[in-house]
Amino acid sequence: MHEVALAMGMTILRAPDQSTKDPLPAIVSSYEISPDFTQYTLTIREGLKWSNGVPVTTEDVRMTFELYGDERIYPSFPIKARTLGRADGTPGTVTIIDDLTFTVTFDAPYGQFLAELSSWIPDYTLLFRPAHFIKQFHADYTDMAKIQPILDALEIRTWEDLVILKDMRHWELYREHGVGVPSLTPWIAEEVTSSVVRAVRNPYYWKVDIAGNQLPYIDRVEAEVSNQLQSIILKTAAGEYDVVTSFAQIREMPLYRENAERSNIRTVLHGSINNPPILFLNHDYDYETEGSVWQQLVSDPRFGSAIASAIDKEDVNNTLYFGHYTLDGFTKETFDPEASNRLLDEIGMTKRDAEGFRSDPNGGRFELTITTAEVSPDFLGLGELLKSYFENVGIRTTLDVIGNSLFGQRMNGNELMATIHWSDEPIWAPGISEDYWPGFKGHWAPMSEMYFNTNGESGRKPPPYLQEFFDLHVARKVVPPQSEAGEALYADLVDWFSQHYVTIWPVGRMTVPTVYNADLGNVIKDGYPFDRALDYGMEQLFFKTPQ
Amino acid sequence: MRAFIVRRLILIIPLLFLISVISFATILLPPGSYVETYVQNLERTGFIMDQGQIEAIYRQYGLDQPAALQYVLWMSNFLLKGEMGRSFMYQRPVKDVILERLPMSATIAIVSLAVTWLIAIPIGIYSALRQYSVGDYVATIIGFVGLALPNFLLALALGYWVFSSTGRAITGLFSIEYKGAPWSIGKFADLLGNIWLPIVVIASAGTASLIRILRATLLDEKNKQYVTTARAKGLPERRLIMKYPVRVAINPLISTIGWTLPFIVSGEIIVSQTLGLETLGPVLLAAALGEDMFLVGSIVMILSSLTVVGTLLSDILLAWLDPRIRFERIGA
Missing domain, CATH: 3.90.76.10 (Dipeptide-binding Protein; Domain 1)
Structure with a gap:
């Protein structure tokens, strides 16, 4: 729902x-x-x-x-x-x-x-x-x-x-x-x-508007409650909704454009509140195992940099998003498989098995398991692309797609090595969102977070490099996030993310469509992030032809 | 016969108790709870819930109590007050959620079943009597295609075909303005404009399998000696076929009629989900995924009860329809 x-x-x-x-x-x-x-x-x-x-x-x-x-x-x-x-x-x-x-x-x-x-x-x-x-x-x-x-x-x-x-x-x-x-x-x-929400x-x-008229202009709003994305898309293309924002899906743009005249709809592409799915590397995974290979790798920034360099961002953008997304994000690496191979060699993953996959630095079998749930149709496609990029540099990769509920449970239980999920941080004005938090949308240090939240009663005492994150997080809350000091502190936090590879960015900011009735006036077409701006500010909308 | 029915009715009581325990335990098996799923879904859309609020909701839903106590409370309210608990997902009493969707579930199930039988029985009889004729081959091909094609795929393809040729999206049973509105001529006309698609889709697979079953059984029966004897005695062919082999051949239909009752409540979940129908099937699916345990538990209990009652009805109908079954019992 x-x-x-x-x-x-x-x-x-x-x-x-x-x-x-x-x-x-x-x-x-x-x-x-x-x-x-x-x-x-x-x-x-x-x-x-x-x-x-x-x-x-x-x-x-x-x-x-x-x-x-x-x-x-x-x-x-x-x-x-x-x-x-x-x-x-x-x-x-x-x-x-x-x-x-x-x-x-x-x-x-x-x-x-x-x-x-x-x-x-x-x-x-x-x-x-x-x-x-x-x-x-x-x-x-x-x-x-x-x-x-x-x-x-x-x-x-x-x-x-x-x-x-x-x-x-x-x-x-x-x-x-x-x-x-x-x-x-x-x-x-x-x-x-x-199945429906009716509001008056x-x-x-x-x-009130500038002429003193009380808002909203529209007397009644009806919203259909649906759990079927395909139904939403077909009805959107048929012009049965006056406004569709978050669920319109960029891959359906040809369908909307093709039916624009027949269904009396218009489309606009704009930024979004959500970011595209990103790869979270869990820095707390397997932390209780003595001599954990994963801990050895993930705490070494060269491993994260090798992973980031293996990703062909433009390919992801063109394959999944018609080239409409940006390529920025917390990880600054560009596609460079040679650099990726070099870094993996440097950290000791030199030995290869009969299939050409790299062993771990101790010579044992290594497998990167990425888990995701079908929260959005592009998660699976991205997972398959990431698997191919990582295998291209010799990292054996498994993509595990599980149910939404199980995904949450396993994530909370610190059972997932790497996950794909949304996160919103860089699209907001600096620092007002805390989606970067280690146990929020995708988990990158859930046990360290638990330690922080319980004042050390349970969870994992963060290693020094993770403790740095918590210190920065606390420091920036003292001042307003968009004050001069707040923005400087947030920049430090972003630097920390760039250097420690807890989140890896395959692409940057999203572009998504909004589909609306051509008869609707005062539709916001600028501003960012647009889709929430509309969801959260519809009182100025009106119908050019009285309904 | 009466003793048989009474015995079966008494047996239903421990059976339903067992089903209720197993279904409740099954619902509790997955890790986590509705509240965790709810909180995760909120987080995905940007909302953050405080720990205090989360704990309050656990208590509000009774999820802070031991599972056995949760079961006892749920079952005792079910039996003594007819209350099925509150749905976490809809924040309403479970029975209101079920009653809101049940009429449309039943309508679709009954109409598609009627359509299935009306089409499948004559074609099945024709196919068996005219074995290897052109008509039989056509029915066989259609039957196999119907069986092989997944319902949801047919639903998607038909839905898109209707949209591309008419510009109209048939998803759901009502246009948004009629959802939840009181019945009127306009609402009924709107329903007729939408309901045919799910009925065609649901009936197609049922029709295909029924044609195959009826054809196979009738082929067996029509060559039996009692048919030859009756024919030799000069019974008109039409009366002979309809009164004897066809009557036996529809036994499989009657014996499966018991499954119709649960089907009426939540039949064709995948088609309903694909077409966004406002029936109980998608509610059951969403509730199961969201761990809305009293809603799932109540629907499962209703389905189980209807299956048990339906099976009893099938047995009684069979005994009434087929003298051999009656005589077998008397002989025993």
Whole structure:
């Protein structure tokens, strides 16, 4: 099932594109940050209302922090509202000044919080949950005699579980239990079934156009819920959807162009929030084995450089992406099989077997196993290409394609040597995404990450070169990511990635199509990354011919 | 006969209990849980969930309890209150998810079964009676092609053919404006414009195999001595064939009628998935992949119960239809 994202992105602050540099107030009317980045004072936009007409006040913020700190409901305080966004950071505290003004305080500098306030990933729900709505289900505020019938009807065991269900993050607003939940989005869910989401305009939405007309222009939005990519593509080509972004697929461009007139659709190619699949080398794999060959190889940057040099980036780009992707990324190597062979010889992988494959530096059999799941149609094609490039320089390679769920389990269990997955880091304005994190989309050091997250209670004590990464990561959170100091720290982090080959980039930035109804006006055609810009900003769209 | 039915009904109870335990255990076998899959899917789209929130969801879904307790709670609610638990994926009671999709699953299954029988029985009889005729060869070729061609491939090819020749994409059973809308003439017309494709696809493979089964059985029967005797006694040919060998030849159809009941609930998962049909099959598949265990468990329980009941119905029908089976029982 695909995620339905209808013009969310109601961030607390807002900067152009997806950046966080000098953000302007959005759902707040003003904000002030203390020079040491420990105090954030925000004033809610006067007259701002939830979608049911109830005013948004500091009581909503107070309630949010109360829920965060209530162990009956959430066993731990959210990371992004803790100092430095760390699991061991002290929880932030909120001070209510009046109905509209409040201060969030941290016990140490936390400049990254500015990015969190400006990013659609945590969104407004980071600080604002509708208190009046949640209190109806909360036993401290409402008599259990009133709550019990709701529990019975929904087949839910306790009031705490009911609060968790109703206290939702923005990505849940267009699921069935999001119907009736007050929000700050342009459209609110009216009906959600297993096959369709219907949303209607939020009558209290606060944005207006330059002429003072309230947005959004479109009254109703319907989104089909489908788990069948081929169906989505055919219906897109038939013009049955007004806007298709993330799932349009560049390889289907000929189909869309061929049917443009008949189906009254238009296409535009643009950058994407996602990056193409990249190769993750797991630097924690097999770390518990004494004298592990993999550990010996992967901790030697020459091995990573040899892998990167073996990849024919242009071939990948032309074969899978019609040459539309860029060739940059964290790894700077260009296609150079000679250099790759030379590096592999240097690290001792000189002996070859009868099939021409290299042995490991100790003379034993060596096999690189790349595992992937069919998250996107191009993962498999890329895997086959990588296998051919690596075998070209004598590295025996196996491509293992497994189910999505099993992939996640094995990745979490540190059972995968190398994986193919998306990662988003370089497309964002410097450092506002943390997709580079070692245990996020593809895993490159999951046990070291565990050690970091548990303050050394479990996992692997990172070797010095991996510890450098964690130090850089922590250091950059002290200041805002797009401040001068923040950008310099992020550059250091990128250097670290280039030198240690935890991620290998077969191609760089993606180009993807958006297909839209030719009758639709105000379609964003510039800006980057475009597909999310549209998903998260559709309130300006209108039909040139009245529907 | 009555004692036989009562005995079979009593046997169903421990059988269903066993099925429920095995199906629940099977659902728990894969490593991880729905919550882990959900969190991974969110991460793929850029969202990060806090550990506290993840733990809260574990507790909310009861996944923090031992598996045996989860089973007991699920089964006792199932038996005592008719509740099947909540679907994690849809955040709704399981029975609502099932009831939303069941009518269309049943409609497609029943109509395609009827189409299969209406086409296959006459052709099968014709093929057997006119063995090695041109018509028989044509039916045989069509039958083999139908058997050899995977349903999902036929669905994809037909879907694309319809799109390229008409500009209309037939995927799903309803256009988006009619999804979830109350029934109207427009909605019914929209359904008719879409439903024929899955029915053609699903019926094609069933028809092909049924023609082959019927032809083979009828060929065996029509040369038996009782047929020759009846013919020698001057019974008209049409009445002879239809009353005796055909009646025996359709036994395989009757004995497999028991499988029709589970088929009505979640038949042709792959075709439904390929064509994006709003039936229960894709829900079962997605739930199994997403480890939505109460949803999977409930559907599997319903399917198992229907298979057991359906098999009993088949046996009763066979005994009623075929005197030899009845006499065998009396003799025993």
